[in-house]
Amino acid sequence: MRPLKIVLTCALGLVLAGCYARSVPTGINIPAPDFTIHDSDRTVTLSQLRGKIVVLNFWATWCPPCIKEMPSLVGLQKKFPANDVTVVAVSLDDDAGDYHQFLKNQNIDLLTVREAGQKTNSGVIAPVSSRYGTVKVPETYIIDRNGVIRRKFIGAVDWSQQEIVEYLSRL
Numbered sequence: 001m002r003p004l005k006i007v008l009t010c011a012l013g014l015v016l017a018g019c020y021a022r023s024v025p026t027g028i029n030i031p032a033p034d035f036t037i038h039d040s041d042r043t044v045t046l047s048q049l050r051g052k053i054v055v056l057n058f059w060a061t062w063c064p065p066c067i068k069e070m071p072s073l074v075g076l077q078k079k080f081p082a083n084d085v086t087v088v089a090v091s092l093d094d095d096a097g098d099y100h101q102f103l104k105n106q107n108i109d110l111l112t113v114r115e116a117g118q119k120t121n122s123g124v125i126a127p128v129s130s131r132y133g134t135v136k137v138p139e140t141y142i143i144d145r146n147g148v149i150r151r152k153f154i155g156a157v158d159w160s161q162q163e164i165v166e167y168l169s170r171l
Contacts (some may be wrong), residue, residue, distance in 0.1 A: 017055050032143045035128040039114040053171050054143040055087045065156035066138045076159035090115050100149040108152045
C-alpha cells in the first residue's frame with residue numbers, strides 16, 4: 001500500500017507543478033516589444049504611450065469571453081485619466097466589418113485598433129500578438145510607465161475588481 005501512496009503523491013506533485021509552471025507566464029519584467037499597428041481608422045504605436053501604464057488587450061469579436069470582458073475594460077479606462085492609464089484593445093478580427101459593427105453596437109469607448117497582420121522584411125506575416133506570445137484570446141498585458149511588462153492575464157478578467165484597480169494605481 002505504501003508504494004502506491006508514494007506514486008500517487010509524486011504524480012499529484014508533478015501534475016500540480018506542471019499546471020503551475022504553465023500558468024506562470026514567461027516574459028514578465030522584460031521590455032514590451034514595441035509595435036505600430038495601422039488600420040483604416042488609426043495608427044497605434046506602443047512607444048508613443050511611454051510614461052503611461054498600458055493595459056494591452058488582445059481580443060476578437062468572435063470570442064465570447066472577449067465580448068464578456070469588454071465592458072469591464074471600458075469601465076477600467078473610465079476610472080483612470082487617459083494620461084495615466086491607457087487601455088489599448090487590439091482586435092484580431094480578419095473582417096473589418098465585424099470589428100467596426102461590434103464597436104458601434106457596443107459603444108466601445110477605448111483606444112482600439114485591428115491587427116490584420118504585418119509583413120517582415122522576409123515577407124513572413126508576424127502579427128504583434130505573436131511577438132507577445134499570445135496563443136489565444138483574450139490575453140492582456142500590463143505594461144508600466146517605462147515600457148516593462150509587469151503582468152499577463154490569460155482569459156477574461158473582471159477589470160472592476162478592487163485589487164486590479166489598486167494594483168494599477170500603485171504602478
